[in-house]
Amino acid sequence: MGARYYGIIIRVPWNFAVEISHLSSSELERSGKAKTMAIEAWFMDEGKEDPRLPNHLNHKEYVSQEKLEEIGLLCWQLNAKDYEKDEELKKIRETRDYNYMDLLDLCPEKVDNYEEKLRNFYTEHIHADEEIRYCLEGSGYFDVRDQDDRWIRIRVKSGDLIILPGGIYHRFTLDTSNYVKLMRLFKGEPVWTSYNRPQEDHPVRKEYMKTLTGKGEMAIKAH
Ligand SMILES: CSCCC(=O)C(=O)O
Numbered sequence: 001m002g003a004r005y006y007g008i009i010i011r012v013p014w015n016f017a018v019e020i021s022h023l024s025s026s027e028l029e030r031s032g033k034a035k036t037m038a039i040e041a042w043f044m045d046e047g048k049e050d051p052r053l054p055n056h057l058n059h060k061e062y063v064s065q066e067k068l069e070e071i072g073l074l075c076w077q078l079n080a081k082d083y084e085k086d087e088e089l090k091k092i093r094e095t096r097d098y099n100y101m102d103l104l105d106l107c108p109e110k111v112d113n114y115e116e117k118l119r120n121f122y123t124e125h126i127h128a129d130e131e132i133r134y135c136l137e138g139s140g141y142f143d144v145r146d147q148d149d150r151w152i153r154i155r156v157k158s159g160d161l162i163i164l165p166g167g168i169y170h171r172f173t174l175d176t177s178n179y180v181k182l183m184r185l186f187k188g189e190p191v192w193t194s195y196n197r198p199q200e201d202h203p204v205r206k207e208y209m210k211t212l213t214g215k216g217e218m219a220i221k222a223h
C-alpha cells in the first residue's frame with residue numbers, strides 16, 4: 001500500500017512565498033548574525049557636476065538590496081569598531097577564502113599620489129577579480145552599472161562590507177566628508193589591476209555578462 005495522502009494543505013501567505021522564491025543563493029550563503037539591512041543605494045543623476053554630492057535623480061529613486069544582488073553585489077553590515085576580533089568578519093573571510101587583508105587610509109598624508117589615485121578610482125573600470133571593501137571609518141560612494149547601464153550609487157559608511165563581482169563596471173569617490181578608511185580583502189596574492197572601459201572583450205567581463213543573462217532567463221521561466 002502506498003503512503004496515504006492526508007490532504008493537508010499548508011497555506012502560505014502570498015507575499016511570504018514570493019519572498020522565499022526570490023531568495024538568492026547569496027542571501028542563503030550569508031549566515032550568522034551579520035545584519036543584512038539594506039545598504040543605501042540609488043539611481044544617479046549623471047548630469048550633476050560635483051561627484052562628491054549624493055547626486056540623486058530629481059525624484060529620488062532608491063535601489064533595493066535584491067536589485068544589487070541581481071547584478072552580483074553582496075553587502076553586510078558589521079561592527080567596524082570590533083574589526084580585529086569580529087567573529088562575523090572572521091566567518092566571511094574563512095567562508096570566502098579571503099586570506100589577504102590590508103588597510104587603506106585615504107588621506108593625502110598617508111597615500112602616495114593621492115590625487116592621481118582618486119582620479120583613477122573614479123575612472124570607470126573593471127577587475128578580473130572581486131573587489132572587497134570594508135569601511136571602517138568615514139564614508140564614500142561606490143558607483144556600479146546595472147543591467148541597463150545606469151549608474152547606481154552605493155553609500156558606504158562605517159560597518160559596510162561590500163563585494164563587487166569581477167567584470168562589473170564601477171568607480172569610487174569620496175563624499176564631502178573627504179575621508180574614508182577601508183579594509184581591502186582578497187583571495188590569495190592581491191591583484192589591483194584596473195581595466196578601464198570599454199572592456200567588452202575581456203573574458204571576465206564576458207563571464208560577468210553571462211551571469212546577468214542567466215538570471216534574466218530564469219526570471220522569465222519562473223513567471
Ligand atoms: C578606494 S577603493 C575603491 C576604488 C576601486 O575601485 C579600486 O580600488 O579598484
Ligand SMILES: [Fe+2]
Nearest residue numbers: 125127131170
Ligand atoms: Fe575597482
Ligand code: NI
Nearest residue numbers: 022219222223
Ligand atoms: Ni518574480
